[in-house]
Amino acid sequence: MNVQRLRIFGSGLARMLGPLVVCLWLLPVASALAQEAPAAEAPATEAVEAEHASDTSAAVAHAEEAAHAAADEHGPRPPVWLVLPFAMLLIMIATGPLFYPHHWHHHYPKYAIGLGLFVSLYYIFGLGSTTPVVHAIEEYLSFIALVASLFIAASGIYININAKGTPRNNAILLFVGSLVANLIATTGAAMLFVRSYMRLNKGRLKPYHLIFFIFLVANVGGGLTPIGDPPLFLGFLRGVPFFWTLTHVWFVWLPTVLLILAVFYVIDARNKIESPDPDPSQPLVQIRGAKNFLWVLVIILSVFIDPNVFEWVPDLHELYHIPFGIREIIMFSVAVLAYKLADKEALQKNEFTFEPIREVGWLFLGIFATMQPALQLISLFAHDHAEQLTVGMFYWGTGSLSSVLDNAPTYLNFLAAAMGKFGLDVNVPEQVKAFAEASVHPETWFYLQAISIAAVFFGAMTYIGNAPNFMVKAIAEENKVEMPSFMGYVTKYSLPILIPIYFLIYLLFYSGLFPTLDTFFEQLLIR
Numbered sequence: 001m002n003v004q005r006l007r008i009f010g011s012g013l014a015r016m017l018g019p020l021v022v023c024l025w026l027l028p029v030a031s032a033l034a035q036e037a038p039a040a041e042a043p044a045t046e047a048v049e050a051e052h053a054s055d056t057s058a059a060v061a062h063a064e065e066a067a068h069a070a071a072d073e074h075g076p077r078p079p080v081w082l083v084l085p086f087a088m089l090l091i092m093i094a095t096g097p098l099f100y101p102h103h104w105h106h107h108y109p110k111y112a113i114g115l116g117l118f119v120s121l122y123y124i125f126g127l128g129s130t131t132p133v134v135h136a137i138e139e140y141l142s143f144i145a146l147v148a149s150l151f152i153a154a155s156g157i158y159i160n161i162n163a164k165g166t167p168r169n170n171a172i173l174l175f176v177g178s179l180v181a182n183l184i185a186t187t188g189a190a191m192l193f194v195r196s197y198m199r200l201n202k203g204r205l206k207p208y209h210l211i212f213f214i215f216l217v218a219n220v221g222g223g224l225t226p227i228g229d230p231p232l233f234l235g236f237l238r239g240v241p242f243f244w245t246l247t248h249v250w251f252v253w254l255p256t257v258l259l260i261l262a263v264f265y266v267i268d269a270r271n272k273i274e275s276p277d278p279d280p281s282q283p284l285v286q287i288r289g290a291k292n293f294l295w296v297l298v299i300i301l302s303v304f305i306d307p308n309v310f311e312w313v314p315d316l317h318e319l320y321h322i323p324f325g326i327r328e329i330i331m332f333s334v335a336v337l338a339y340k341l342a343d344k345e346a347l348q349k350n351e352f353t354f355e356p357i358r359e360v361g362w363l364f365l366g367i368f369a370t371m372q373p374a375l376q377l378i379s380l381f382a383h384d385h386a387e388q389l390t391v392g393m394f395y396w397g398t399g400s401l402s403s404v405l406d407n408a409p410t411y412l413n414f415l416a417a418a419m420g421k422f423g424l425d426v427n428v429p430e431q432v433k434a435f436a437e438a439s440v441h442p443e444t445w446f447y448l449q450a451i452s453i454a455a456v457f458f459g460a461m462t463y464i465g466n467a468p469n470f471m472v473k474a475i476a477e478e479n480k481v482e483m484p485s486f487m488g489y490v491t492k493y494s495l496p497i498l499i500p501i502y503f504l505i506y507l508l509f510y511s512g513l514f515p516t517l518d519t520f521f522e523q524l525l526i527r
Contacts, residue, residue, distance in 0.1 A: 075123065075131040077380065078373040082122060085115040086370035090404065093363065093464065094486035108359075112366025119370050132372040138323040139406065140368040143230075145324070145331035147187055147467050148357050149299050152335045154191035155352045156292035156342030162282045165201035165275035167268040171261050173197055174212065178221025178257055184300055186222035186229055190468035192296070193217060194475055195350050204273035207483055210476045211493045212264040216257060218468040219460035223253050223453065227300065229466070231402075231411030231455040237308045238412070239432030240448070248449050252505060256457065259501050289346030295338040302330040356474030360467075367464060368406070375409050382417035391443070392510040394418055395450040399458035399502065403465045411455040418447040450510055457502060461494045462486065 092111055096104030120133045163169050173193065181189035194213060201209055222228025224246050226236035232245055278284075305327045307315040316325045378401060382389070389397070398414045416426040422441050424431040431440075438445040459466035463473055463486055473483050484492060508514055 075129040082373040109362040116369030145328040149331040153295040153338040158288040158346035159196040177217035181221035223456040239429030289343035379413040386417040399454035403461035
């Protein structure tokens with residue numbers, strides 16, 4: 001049995017690590033080719049520490065210079081048409097499972113790799129730059145390390161809720177999952193609760209159950225702490241105080257969660273199919289494989305093992321020029337150990353396979369590679385037009401792009417642009433903190449709040465808006481739940497349900513129609 005399990009693990013791990021092998025192979029190839037390509041990269045520039053000066057226009061111009069320098073550090077400006085591979089990949093993700101499912105299921109890794117390589121090689125040969133390629137590899141390795149380790153560690157925890165699947169019980173579980181997402185990240189909470197949530201609704205499980213799970217547990221729920229969602233953690237690394245998000249977002253987060261739960265309750269109440277009655281001889285909650293909670297804790301704590309958080313942490317990027325750090329090494333190690341030492345029965349009851357993480361690994365490898373031109377062009381546009389962008393524009397701009405792009409760099413790009421409006425530099429932690437605490441201008445915290453909320457909340461708009469979305473979809477389909485297609489998800493669920501709620505947030509807080517409401521919360525926070 002042990003030999004067979006080891007063989008299964010080896011096979012599954014090999015399939016899961018396929019995208020990582022491609023990444024690590026591409027990195028030295030890119031570096032070698034770059035030496036032959038013409039040097040087209042802009043010289044590195046030091047971060048500009050814009051002092052609070054009496055001449056505001058000079059400070060703003062100084063910050064704009066720093067913003068453009070930061071954009072140049074990401075490589076030369078790509079042509080607009082280089083966004084097409086990213087658009088093509090999104091179209092295939094949307095249409096493949098619907099119109100050519102057999103072909104797509106067998107060949108999607110080839111399309112993801114092919115389009116990603118096309119963009120990467122164009123940067124190397126056409127633009128003479130490896131910087132965007134290296135950035136894509138670094139971001140992807142950080143992403144897949146967190147997602148894969150949490151997926152494997154949480155899959156070794158079997159949670160069975162001995163209750164009847166009712167609208168009330170489902171709403172309670174979704175709310176609890178939303179809260180827990182702030183402690184173990186949206187990915188951790190989604191992987192921990194999704195299987196027990198499906199078991200709770202045995203016999204009455206419908207696609208909408210999983211859609212609302214994605215809305216709340218995998219996205220909106222994680223909007224209160226830097227642990228909850230990657231963009232908020234990126235803001236924390238840049239200088240936003242750890243508890244800033246909780247104190248400045250809760251009064252938007254809570255009504256948003258309750259509104260989404262209210263819509264869910266109405267829909268679920270119309271589902272008249274009943275799940276089996278609970279077993280009176282069993283406890284309300286049964287947990288098997290609880291030791292894996294320790295692995296989850298190690299993963300969450302390792303998130304903070306970063307040179308930007310603790311000076312004693314060695315920077316492997318700088319020391320050895322490798323695209324990962326101590327944090328990623330710990331996470332990949334935990335992934336292996338958590339599986340090998342997991343409770344076998346818990347894995348079996350959770351019907352664990354490597355297929356969901358394999359699908360996420362290949363598709364997001366292509367997404368991270370092909371979206372680099374879009375991120376660069378968006379960054380340059382945001383910096384060039386920062387003066388004309390209102391807080392409402394930052395809200396919708398950050399949100400709409402976070403729906404289809406990685407919300408972490410989208411958050412950072414718009415944060416840099418918003419700070420540029422006030423003569424501040426996103427590369428200076430003291431200025432980021434001043435921006436968050438409105439010590440330079442009374443409205444700056446408002447911009448940060450809009451960007452933070454939009455980056456987290458709008459990740460629920462598509463399957464690729466946030467890491468766990470696609471994971472939940474893949475796990476549901478592994479359990480024979482017919483999930484809607486990419487476009488079906490958007491047109492049937494996220495557009496009609498989320499956009500009205502998000503528009504209400506805009507009207508109340510960012511449209512300027514209710515200035516007294518803004519003033520009330522601002523004064524409340526200052527006190």
